[in-house]
Amino acid sequence: MPVVTVHPSGEVIYLDPDETVLSGLYKAGYAYAIGCRRGGCAVCKVDCLSGQFKYDYPIADTVLTVEERSDGTCLTCRAVPKGDITIEMRDENLRLINPFLRQLNEKARIRAKSVLSGTESKEQ
Numbered sequence: 635m636p637v638v639t640v641h642p643s644g645e646v647i648y649l650d651p652d653e654t655v656l657s658g659l660y661k662a663g664y665a666y667a668i669g670c671r672r673g674g675c676a677v678c679k680v681d682c683l684s685g686q687f688k689y690d691y692p693i694a695d696t697v698l699t700v701e702e703r704s705d706g707t708c709l710t711c712r713a714v715p716k717g718d719i720t721i722e723m724r725d726e727n728l729r730l731i732n733p734f735l736r737q738l739n740e741k742a743r744i745r746a747k748s749v750l751s752g753t754e755s756k757e758q
């Protein structure tokens with residue numbers, strides 16, 4: 635159950651397994667500039683500072699240079715984290731547009747953590 639940490643704001647977002655970074659951030663109440671949502675425009679490009687991700691669906695050959703394909707450049711609309719990752723926004727910060735969704739995401743993260751540690755509570 636991957637966790638995405640976002641620089642420079644320091645937000646920590648919990649993702650469902652096999653969820654894209656973009657989907658997880660939007661489900662957690664955040665927004666930022668995006669375009670096609672299909673790996674074709676590069677508007678959602680961020681830098682992956684740590685951790686690994688994969689693309690379960692194709693991305694256009696023209697959106698990432700050969701160098702970007704190996705330097706951690708990440709298309710958030712298609713990138714699925716393989717574990718916890720840290721990303722850095724490029725030209726803007728995340729905007730919290732729905733604090734309620736953020737609260738739900740935090741509860742999900744706490745619940746997942748308690749399940750993993752064996753301290754699950756029926757109240758959560």
Ligand code: FES
Binds near residue numbers: 669673674
């Ligand atoms: S939104 Fe177009 S490549 Fe991600």
